[in-house]
Amino acid sequence: MNILEIQDLTKKFDDFIAVDDMSLAIAEGEIFGFLGSNGAGKSTTINMITGLLRKNKGSIMILGKETSKDSEFVKRHIGLIPQEIAIYEDLTAYENVKFFAGLYGLRGGELHDRTVEALEFVGLTEKQKSYPKTFSGGMKRRLNIACAIAHQPKLIIMDEPTVGIDPQSRKYILQSVHKLNEMGCTIIYTSHYMEEVEEICSRIAIIDHGKIIAEGTKEQLKSLITDSKLIFIEVKSQEAIDVDTIYKIQGVTDVKVDENTVQIHTELGVNNLNQIIDYFIRNQLEIRSLDEKEPNLETVFLTLTGRNLRDS
C-alpha cells in the first residue's frame, strides 16, 4: 500500500513556481530520498505534505486520506524533523520530548514511557535532565529527532537532518534512519549530500526546479545515463597486452590502450575485477595503479541538469 501519494501538486509564491505539477507515490517501508540542489522545491513539498503550507493545486494522500481534509489523522501519523532545529532551550531534554509527544495527544504513563523510549533511541538517556544549551550541534539534532518520533509515527520526514554536524553524529543519524526503517517506519529523506542519499535510500527522486526529473532506485537512475563503468589500469609497459583476451572476460564491452594505460569499459553489476587483475598477473604485466570510475548520483544529476548538486 502507498503511504504517500502526491498528484499534480503545485505551489506558487507570487510568480515563482516552487513546486511544478509534481506526482509521486511512496510505498510503505521505503526509505525515499529527495535529491536536489538548494531551492529545488524539496522543503516546499515537505511543508505541503505536513500541512505547514497550503498547496495551490493537486492532492496529497497519506494512508489513503487527503491531508487537507483529515489533517488531524494525517498529523498523528507523521513525524517531521525540520531543517532548523526546533527545540526549547530552557526545557530539559526530557521535557522537550515530553512536550512534543504531548501535542500528539499522549497522556500519563504512556507519555512518560514513549518519552523515555525516544530518548533512549537517540542515545540521550543520560543527558535527559540537561538543558539543550549545553548540547553540541549533533546532540541537538538527535534531540530534535527524539521529539519527532516519540508518538511513533508511520511516516517520518527528515529535512536535511545532517546539515552542519560532526561526522560522528552524522553516522549516528544515518544508523538511526536504518533502525527506524527496520522498525517499520517509512522515511522520506531530503538532502543535497549525494553520498548520504546513495547510502541509505531505497528509492530516490531527483528534483529540480520544482519537478521530479527522474525517479527510481540508484541502479535505475545510474542506468539512465550509462550501463557501464570504466576501469583504468596503468601498467609499466603496454607491449605484451593482448586486447582480445581481455575482451573475452565476462562483462567487458570495450578495451582501449592508450600509452601505458588500459581503459576497460565493463557492464555495471558484473563483478569481474578479479578476472581482469588475474589476466595482468598471469601475463606478468606490472600494474602501477588501478582506478575505477563508476557513475554515481552526482554524475546522474550533473548529466540530467547540467549543474552540480552543490551549486545553488
Next chain:
Amino acid sequence: MERWAILNKLILIFFMGLTLIYQETIGLSWAVLLLLLYLCINICLHLSSRQVLVTLFLLFSMTLSIMGNVHVSALFILLLPLSVVELLDKWKTRTILSFILAIVPVFYVQQEIRAIYVLIAIYTFFTYTMGKFFHEKLVKKEEQLDAMRIMQQKLMKQINENDAYMKQSAYMFKLEERNRISQEIHDDIGHAITGALIQMEAAKRLMRGDQEKAEQLLQNAIGITQDGIESIRLTLKNLKPSIEQVGINRLKLYIDEFQARHDKRTMLTYRGNMDRITHMQWKIIQENVTEALTNSLKYAEASTLIAVDVNVLNKLIRIVVKDNGKGAAKIEKGLGIIGMEERTATLDGKIIIDGNDGFSVTTLLPIQQDEGKS
C-alpha cells in the same frame, strides 16, 4: 434549482387552499385574491433576473404574507419562511443564519398555528438548501465534464496531428529515398554504363586493326560493368536511410538557417547513437529547439552564442538549448514554455528551465524500447 422552489410554493399554496376551504373562513374571497397576488408576484420573481427586481419582489411577497396573516387568515404566514430563505440566499448569507431568520417570526405568530409554522419553516428550509446543495454539485460536475471534453478534444486533435505527421514523414522518407536512388543511378551507374558503352564501341571499331588494343578496351568495359553491378548492389543494400540521417540533418539545416537569418552564433553538437531517436521524438526535439531558439532570440539580451546539444544516453535523450545571455531570475511560464511542456509530456518527457547562468531549456525524453518502429 428554481424548479424546486416553485414546486415548494405550489405545495404550500395547495395546502393553504385546502385548509382554507375546510375551515370555511369568512374572508375566502380576500384569501383567494391574496393567493392569486402571491402567485403573480412569484411568477414575476422567477421570470426576472435582475438582483434588484428579485429583491423587491421577494420583499413584496413577504409583506403580502404578513398582511394576509394579520388581516385575512393566520395561515398566510406559512408563505413567509420560503421567501426569507430565498432572499437571504440571493444575498449570499450563511445558511444557518437564514434558517434562524426564517424561524424567528414564530414568536409573533398566533398561538394556534405556531407548531405548523415551525414545521413549514423547517420543511421549506430543508428542501431549499438541499435543492441548492445538489444543484451546485451538479453544476460543478458538469463543469468538470466540460473540461474533460475539451481536454479529450485537444488530445484527439493531437493524435490526429501526430498521425498526419507520421504519414507525412513516411512520405518524405520515400521521396528522399527516391531522390537518393535516382541521384546514385545518375552519378554512378549511369556514368559507368555510358563509359562501358563508349569503350565497347571503340573496341568494335578497333577489332580488325588493333586486336590487342580492342581486347584491352573490352577488358576495361567488363571491369566498369562489374563495378556498376557492384554499385547497384550497394545502392539497393543501402535502401533504408536511417531515421538518424533525416532527423539530425533536418535539425542541422534548421540551425544553419537560423544562424544565417539572425546574427547569433549557433552551434549544434551531438553525441551518442542518434539511431535510437524515433520519428515522434525527432518531431518534438525539432519543435522544442525551434521554440527555445525563438525564446533566446526574444529575451536573452546581449547573448552572442547559443549552443544546442543532443545527447543520447543509455535510457534517455537529453537536448539542451543554452544561451549566454542575461538569463532570468524569475521564470514566467508563457505559452511557449507550457507548449513545450505539454508536447514533451506526450512522450513521458520532462522539461527543465533554468535561468541562473544564461538561459537554458533542457528536454529529457526516455528512449523507447521498440526503437525505430514508430
